[in-house]
Amino acid sequence: MGGSNDWEVTNNEKRTLVLLGRTGNGKSATGNSILGSKEFNSKCSSNGVTSACELKTTRLDNGLIIDVIDTPGLFDFTGEPDVIGKEIVKCMELAHYS
Ligand SMILES: Nc1nc2c(ncn2[C@@H]2O[C@H](COP(=O)(O)OP(=O)(O)O)[C@@H](O)[C@H]2O)c(=O)[nH]1
Ligand SMILES: [Mg+2]
Numbered sequence: 001m002g003g004s005n006d007w008e009v010t011n012n013e014k015r016t017l018v019l020l021g022r023t024g025n026g027k028s029a030t031g032n033s034i035l036g037s038k039e040f041n042s043k044c045s046s047n048g049v050t051s052a053c054e055l056k057t058t059r060l061d062n063g064l065i066i067d068v069i070d071t072p073g074l075f076d077f078t079g080e081p082d083v084i085g086k087e088i089v090k091c092m093e094l095a096h097y098s
Contacts, residue, residue, distance in 0.1 A: 014065040016095050023073030031068045034058065040070045053091040055098060067098040 017034070019027035028042035039056045054070045071091050074084060 013063070014067070016067045016069070016098050018069045018091065018095055019071060020074065022076050028070050031056070031070045034066060034068055039068075053087060053094055055094045057098075067095075069094050069098075 019031050021027050028040035031040045032038050035056055035058045051072055055067055057067050059065050
């Protein structure tokens with residue numbers, strides 16, 4: 001270690017990741033893998049376990065900060081369209097202001 005390589009980043013570099021997809025296809029599990037801990041509730045269910053967008057932050061060994069945003073299955077949601085719309089807006093705000 002100690003040498004420079006192509007993946008090196010400066011300490012204040014940051015990425016925002018939004019996890020999108022159908023319910024049950026592993027968004028929360030993927031988020032937990034990236035965070036390295038069980039932050040998001042992930043389990044086998046055809047009903048979404050995640051009901052609202054949630055942001056968690058982690059810092060990798062190389063200093064890169066990653067904001068991970070988990071979302072409910074926004075496009076197979078059985079809720080009211082305006083509720084879904086508000087959740088999509090909330091998710092975009094989380095990504096924008098993080
Ligand atoms: N075999 C396998 N199972 C997975 C994978 N990703 C997620 N799962 C499982 O699929 C189920 C649903 O995952 P979840 O993260 O809750 O999906 P979400 O609704 O998209 O957030 C859980 O039981 C996970 O353990 C994967 O890459 N491989
Ligand atoms: Mg989920």
